[in-house]
Amino acid sequence: MVQTASGPGKYFDGHGLYLRIDPNGSRFWVQRIVINGKRCELGLGSPDFVTLADARLAAFENRRLARSGGDPLAGRREAKAVLTFEEAAREVHRIHKPTWKNPKHADQFINTLATYAFPTMGNTKAPDVTTADVLAVLQPIWLDKAETARRVKQRIGTVMKWCIAKGWRKDNPVDAVDKGLPKQTAKKAHRKSLPYDQVANCLDVVAATNAGLSTKLCLELLVLTCVRSNEAREARWSEIDTKAKVWEIPAERMKMDRPHRIPLSASALTVLDRAKGLGEDLVFPGTVKGKPLSDATLLKLIRENGFDVDIHGFRTSFRTWAQERTNFPREVAEAALAHLSGDETERAYARSDLFEKRRKMMEAWAGYLADKPAKVVRIG
Template sequence: MADAISRNEGTEPKKRPEKALSAAFVRTVSKQGKYTDGHGLFLKVDASGAKRWVQRIMIRGKRSEIGLGAASLVSLADAREQALENRKLARSGGDPLQIKRTAKALLTFEEAARKVHKIHEPNWRNKKHAAQFLATLETYTFPRMGKLKVSEVTTADVLAVLQPIWLEKPETAKRVRQRIGTVMKWAVANGWRQDNPAEAISQALPKQKQPVKHRKSLPYGEVSGCLEVVRASRAYDATKLALEFVVLTACRSGEARLADWSEIDLENAEWTIPAQRMKANKEHRVPLSGRALEVLEAARALGDGTGLVFPSVTGKALSDMTLSKLVKELGYAVDVHGFRTSFKTWCQERTTTPREVSEAALAHTIQNKAEAAYARSDLFEKRRALMERWAGYVSSQDSSVTRIATLGAGVR
């Protein structure tokens, strides 16, 4: 077959057909040269016999060449289609060469995930959460789609990752989906794709049915007796004080265990928990009752210079397991977090406290956005009165001890 630069016998050049080449010619040609097709596309054959597609095109007034791949991998039809798309884009003012360079420089999903992890590093609540972000992706996601460019990830890829664990490991699957979505949103923000495939698969996944598991709590009428048993036990003093402080302030275990003296204002009877330690990531002020201040005075005598209000015997923060082990070994099959439920139920059944006050005491976030926009007060003084009443109730020495501590050695 004659190539596209051949001429008629006269002096006038032969008009080039739009599709001068054939699939058979591309497959069999071996002579070194350039063989023109249409839209600037030509097949370049090297002396070694290697063949590749190249397109010569005007991009914003400048003549350029774009490689379209080896002929052994890219068919004539595919090369023509790409050449036509490139030409249309260039005629409209676009730059197909720049798009190709950008695509080549795109990160893989794994690279993007590690980049996102690094970007969010200053905001991680703790090292454990930071490690979990990558650990779940390394286990479930990278093997399937880690090497794909972020622009190439499809809903099918995300489904392939989630379906095997969606019902078997529902909580893990939800976290994996959320973390994939975080990476995809970052890719969208960078202009590398237009959609988030992690959000487009809801209808393709079966509904997860999970029973709601509430933390085991102690009836509020037994809290006073529990604290008496705790005080009488041979447990480590800081452990006993920390547990009572959790009950008196209705705070979460981690908020008390990691409490630092720099957060405590004894003069004004206030404890300010920094945002990074709060579930809602918002600073929270806690009014300290008279009994809570007594607990802190006792804790001050245990100070080891680390700044922790309730240091362990090793000088580190007490673990959540330490407090949990204390109440369980004393005969109370409840969760430490459940004392918050005891407090809330007491508020509902034994007081006329408005719901918003008890919810503020528990540092719960107002879910209604419109209501939250107008709720500017933290109801601190009303909470102070409430916490004083709660402290009086659970610190009463008149309550009978309903369980007997059988602990031999000291609980740590």
Template sequence: MADATSAINEQRLKSGKHPEKALSAAFVRTVSEPGKYNDGHGLFLRVDKSGAKRWVQRIVIKGKRTELGLGPLSLVPLAEAREVALENRKIARSGGDPLRAKRETQSVLTFEEATCKVHEIHEPSWRNKKHAAQFLSTLQTYAFPRIGRIRVSEISTADVLAVLQPIWLEKPETARRVRQRIGTVLKWAIAQGWRQDNPAQNIGSALPRQDKTQAHRKSIHYNDVSGFLEAVKSSGALMSTKLALELIVLTATRSGEARLAKWDEIDMENAVWTIPADRMKAKKEHRVPLSPRALEIFEQAKQLDDGSGLVFPATKVGRPLSDNTLSKLTRELGYDAHVHGFRTSFKTWAQERTNIPREVSETALAHTIRDKAEAAYARSDLFEKRRKMMHGWAAFLCESASKVTRIG
């Protein structure tokens, strides 16, 4: 009797007499006879001769009858199939196209795919290849393992928190950069119409307060700089490395500004080094007055000319010195300082040992004036005043060097 009832129920299912929720989870799991088994809202389970089961919905879209594949039973359970079918009917009844909505959803990139796209778009505008590489590498390291495969339209605040929380206090600077870069990718997703909000911008209150005390670049006292230069000159480093490092100290320039110096930037006759805007942090051309010792360094560097145009070439023709080469030499000489820190040594000397106005030393360091009103009127680069100051700095180092006790 039970078998007969079961057969009758299955026959009704096939005939479509139950318009809504005609199927049960147990039935769709056990049915094996090939055929179509209706559930409601045009949804039916199709069982193939091979035993494969998949969901199909018969629906009218803008007056045209069509069938939509909703996926295999192994991936789409009965409850989910019903939800999708009902949503499709609502879209179709309001004049929409579920097929188009499905295609648009499928076209939404994953976070990893979107990151690569944003990286490709922004790469030409980044200052150097290092910044471009860091944008990608930090997200590959910290974001991709957790949200790389999630579509950008589905990333939630919880997802972003899952990326940031493990490193927020342990690596605060890295965490802030990762947050900013995730935000950049999601801003692009908003522009594509794939989402309305940016969870990377809305999680400030959900993260603990970071210690905002700035970690300054390590430097040495200006009285010890001459001793450092003597140690550099006496070291076994390559001549290119020694000359570049001394020039950085004498001119208070940044590492990249000096390492990438080219001969067509140097005016030996007028003792001026003009650094082009594309190599300056502020993207503004910077003239550097050269002291007599700085001119001597450039004269010595002429012996290193490999035809590449670089003043301080590396051992490989056409390649400049790396920042790591200069940092490594500094460490090997026993100095706990960053190459960038010699700018601090110069600045402190100017503050404590001279009566030079602040704006002169700030201009020598190529710092941008933050006050927009002041910057609008400050159009001079104070070159002649800076020339006197840089001569004074070089003279101080030379005088101090004469007092350094040499051993051996």
């Protein structure tokens, strides 16, 4: 009867299977079934694509599973729950966003994927993403935008690892993509820095400009204390003890997630004294109330005044000065930059932050910048 049915109606076969023909002529296989005590109907597809034999086999398997306590709908629900690559990436971004200390990094994560990956494989279900899909994203930019391509690759891999943890796939298609990519020959460019004997002149030039006082003082303190841009720009008065001559940056504001104590030289204290009154909380507030200066503001300050260097490069200037002009031990200079020195075993025993030795070093650095070479300290 099912084979010969033509008019609108329901034509039953077996195991709850029936053919439904609508008044408009549409035809569907449907199965009535009881799942965990609840009666429901399952759509099994159109006769145009699902033969009677296939529909009978599916109905039999569904009924067998339901009678043993299983749920034939579970697989369908799981399939609907699986996200596309773009949906998965946005979820990973949402989960990790609170852990990124710099909002810029959070934006870069999703923006690079939106630019390079989503147009190619954003609509692909996460379990279906292949190495070929990843290759199609990376190949066009692998040589021309090497650094960006490496970051896109790493971020795709992060999304895929999350999908593995969700149980949606067992492999990471990024792992094998290198076999299909040419070797990148471009060397990673180092941050541009000034020779240490030109840093004092840079500060003098900047000080003579009409730039905002907050911007100029922020740059000067950054140079004197050898901190990173965000650490200086987001400095707070609550972190600074001018009487003890120390600046304590909490772990959440540091790249290495470790608190960092900075001995303040007389020159650094002078900068801070001039900054009093600029902001109640932030030492160097930006133009928007309650917001710190932007990284672009500092970079613009030095670039527009003829210094083609990076803000981070001042740390290099200091490190080179310490190496070439003093005999402070290497570990003291590294501690001043909040770098880890030695291997894990050595660090387990050497727990001092060399604070007092660093105080002498920072006074020597400030003295050098003030063109007072007699203050450059040589130990021993």
